């Protein structure tokens with residue numbers, strides 16, 4: 001699998017809040033890559049993961065992993081999800097509430113291999129919790145169980161749909177390390193959906209930027225986000241949480257991915273394009289900061 005090329009060339013008509021949209025994805029991924037799908041809400045990221053997993057059918061196209069054809073609309077091929085050897089982690093983890101940690105992880109397997117389940121529990125620091133039910137776990141622990149379960153069948157493909165969206169701060173950073181660990185365990189080609197630029201820079205070998213159902217950019221995070229159009233020495237991304245009018249200008253409150261709050265001045269012509277909730281990049285060409293060691 002590590003050297004297998006994954007060929008995705010699929011289309012699907014979707015109905016978004018703004019009308020019809022054709023999800024059109026044509027891309028080749030290298031086996032073993034960790035690819036982040038980055039794009040705004042409704043761009044089609046989850047639908048792409050569902051099409052790869054077999055939970056949603058493309059209207060037409062081809063999905064090929066090495067020499068194995070998973071979907072081919074012309075040839076009438078459509079492998080069911082259980083034959084695709086994928087591991088999937090959803091936003092809400094979807095653990096079985098009535099099963100112990102051990103059984104949740106073991107459920108991911110096609111053939112019972114208790115040794116491997118124990119190995120995964122140990123790798124994710126879950127050994128002590130193996131008899132517990134999910135409602136007695138923290139969010140971060142549940143997320144680790146979900147990752148271990150997704151790995152239990154030694155998948156060729158690991159599909160992670162914003163698995164950290166419910167977490168923040170240190171736990172988020174530490175679970176990003178768990179994702180790197182999960183990817184390293186059998187080098188499964190990993191597709192991770194994320195809105196978080198910090199996550200993109202920490203995890204991605206490659207980024208696929210998706211907008212309105214099509215790929216608008218692809219490359220290493222540096223190539224995609226630190227492009228030459230903006231030559232600012234400092235670039236910070238975040239979301240506008242408040243826009244306040246002062247005398248002759250506006251004051252924006254921007255919360256960054258690191259949960260820092262920035263106050264930024266803006267003028268009428270900036271404000272015409274901006275609303276509260278927008279994601280923005282704040283950059284400055286001249287910057288002479290004071291640096292305090294923490």
Ligand SMILES: Nc1ncnc2c1ncn2[C@@H]1O[C@H](COP(=O)(O)OP(=O)(O)OP(=O)(O)O)[C@@H](O)[C@H]1O
Pocket residue numbers: 013014015016017039040041042043044045046047048056
């Ligand atoms: N089976 C379907 N048929 C028609 N439209 C669909 C179907 N599934 C999803 N959609 C629509 O397609 C659009 C893309 O949905 P999708 O969940 O793939 O977006 P997303 O990029 O994952 O968004 P988010 O980041 O909010 O999870 C949405 O507007 C959704 O309502």
